Amino acid sequence: MYNEHLATNNQILDTTAEVTAIVPVRAASQETTHNKTDRGLEYRIEKFNKLRYLMVAGLIAGLALHGLIRYGGSYNIGSLLFGEKAVAQTVPSKYSNLNTSIDKTKQTKQPQPVATKYVNGAPTPDWSSITFRNMKFGGAGSVEFPNIKNPGMKETRTWSAGQSLAEVMELGDFEATEFNIEDFTLKDIADITGIQLKNLKLSDLETLDWQTLEDLAEAIPNLEDSEVGAIPPIQELVTKVTGSTVSYQTVGEVLDNYPQLGEVELGEYVKLDKYQLTSIPGIEDAQLKDFTNWQNTTIGKVPGLADVPFDRFPSVPIPDVSFIGKVDLPLGSLESGRWKSISGSYQAGFNVPCEKTCGHIEVSGSDIVTGAQWMSGKDQKVKGGFGILGSLNGGKEPTGRHPFGKSFKQVIWDINEADGSITTAMFFRICKRGWVDLGCSPYFIGPVPFFTYREIDPIILGTPLTVPKN
Structure with missing residues (x-):
């Protein structure tokens, strides 16, 4: 009885020993050390991956920057890097x-x-x-x-x-x-340069030298409705060409009555340097292109034009x-x-x-x-x-x-x-x-x-x- 009980106990003990032998037992200190090792490895791998990404990104950026510098692309590099004003x-x-x-x-x-x-x-x-x-x-x-x-x-x-x-x-x-400079009027030029048209002579505008009275009437607004006697240079022209004093006729009327005035040039009969430029009313409002053969006018002989930026x-x-x-x-x-x-x-x-x-x-x-x-x-x-x-x-x-x-x-x-x-x-x-x-x-x-x-x-x-x- 005693022996059977002992044998049974021994069997139980043996079984327990067998189980204990196949189940690994790890000390707490060993487990902590192993976990730290795994986390360190994971950290190093993660750091290496980030480094690889940065290297690839740097390579791509370097190639892009090289392309911009080598081929002068349309980007304003200075403004991108240093905040300069873009063009x-x-x-x-x-x-x-x-x-x-x-x-x-x-x-x-x-x-x-x-x-x-x-x-x-x-x-x-x-x-x-x-x-x-x-x-x-x-x-x-x-x-x-x-x-x-x-x-x-x-x-x-x-x-x-x-x-x-x-x-x-x-x-x-x-x-x-x-340029379209022929679209200018003398007033436009005076407004830009500050010249005083009243201080200039008719001779300062070269174009007038070869204009006929008919040319002037077509170029200058409302001139044909003005009386000849109110415009001294035109009065002189009409008198010299026709031999008549027609002070109270308008420019339009004398052109109808004396067709030859449409053929003679102002500079042939009138000393243009005797008269102020503004003695012909409205001349400052005529566009340069409205005068006959304006194309032949020297730029320096249009008052103020040489100084217009x-x-x-x-x-x-x-x-x-x-x-x-x-x-x-x-x-x-x-x-x-x-x-x-x-x-x-x-x-x-x-x-x-x-x-x-x-x-x-x-x-x-x-x-x-x-x-x-x-x-x-x-x-x-x-x-x-x-x-x-x-x-x-x-x-x-x-x-x-x-x-x-x-x-x-x-x-x-x-x-x-x-x-x-x-x-x-x-x-x-x-x-x-x-x-x-x-x-x-x-x-x-x-x-x-x-x-x-x-x-x-x-x-x-x-x-x-x-x-x-x-």
């Missing part, structure tokens, strides 16, 4: 690379020949500081006109270095351009920033066979290759413009002009482009390979688009110093722009 710009499209940059490089540190402001790093004229008087020729030239009877038309056009545009250019030279004109040229490249490589005139040309003229197109040796710049930027070549107008002349005046200067003009409109042509002039710089010049044309349309000459009136560029400087190319592929 308005054209929205890129599939027709435009707009590879502009706010980085002004060395360009803004050097003086420019003309008043300048920068649009996305590229120089543009500061029209608010530019006038016909302060723009000077950098060279000399002259041209004779065809023998055509045209009241007010000069026989020759001559210019020399240091002369202002106001002394040489005429109103008609800018007809059908962005270009930004006060009825309209001003807006730079065509559809395409902006960078001056990649200025090259002298040792190379020939340049065929990736983006320069030329309106008549010849803007892909005129240079078969001989031509100085030029190579342009970089986006894939659209990289490798394009803009030839020097000093080395290459192209067809220009139209109509009778299209034959002037042999029908040729310096090759170039028109990023600032039809008013003038921008031409690459001097190239200095040693310091990687180029100068550009403005060239103007002569136009006579009046009742007798003589057309326009090539752009050869110049040079007028324009912008200077160095390697990597942005340069506005404008449109049209296609780069020959082969």
Whole structure:
């Protein structure tokens, strides 16, 4: 009995021992240490993953920033990084690379020949500081006109270095351009410049020299209803031409009674410097374009016009920033066979290759413009002009482009390979688009110093722009 009980107890004890042996028992201190190890490993893995994400993000950001700097994208990097004021710009499209940059490089540190402001790093004229008087020729030239009877038309056009545009250019030279200066009245000009019209003479407005009384009646509001005796210069004209004193007749009446007054010019019979400009009532309210052959008027002989800032004109040229490249490589005139040309003229197109040796710049930027070549107008002349005046200067003009409109042509002039710089010049044309349309000459009136560029400087190319592929 005792033995059976003992055996049973022993069996129970054995069983208990067996169970105890297969169930692992871990001390509390051991469990805490293991948990700490797991959490440490998880922390290191999490930290490593974050580091990997940051490395990838940094790589992507670096590539993006490199692209902006290399290709001069349309973003204003300075404003993004340093909070600089953003510059308005054209929205890129599939027709435009707009590879502009706010980085002004060395360009803004050097003086420019003309008043300048920068649009996305590229120089543009500061029209608010530019006038016909302060723009000077950098060279000399002259041209004779065809023998055509045209009241007010000069026989020759001559210019020399240091002369202002106001002394040489005429109103008609800018007809059908962005300026619209023919829309001005004398009152408009006086309001802008502050000149006192009452202190001027009739001779100060060159246009009056070849006007007939009929011309004046058509140009000046209400003049034909005024009595002749109330207008001393017209009284003198009528008396000298007709031999009669008709003080109480109106201008309209004397024109009906004496048709010859519609054919004789005011300057032939009247000393214009004897009379005040305002002695002809209403003359200040007539638009310049209302006078006969206004196109032949020298700009400097329209009172005050030479001093009107270009930004006060009825309209001003807006730079065509559809395409902006960078001056990649200025090259002298040792190379020939340049065929990736983006320069030329309106008549010849803007892909005129240079078969001989031509100085030029190579342009970089986006894939659209990289490798394009803009030839020097000093080395290459192209067809220009139209109509009778299209034959002037042999029908040729310096090759170039028109990023600032039809008013003038921008031409690459001097190239200095040693310091990687180029100068550009403005060239103007002569136009006579009046009742007798003589057309326009090539752009050869110049040079007028324009912008200077160095390697990597942005340069506005404008449109049209296609780069020959082969």
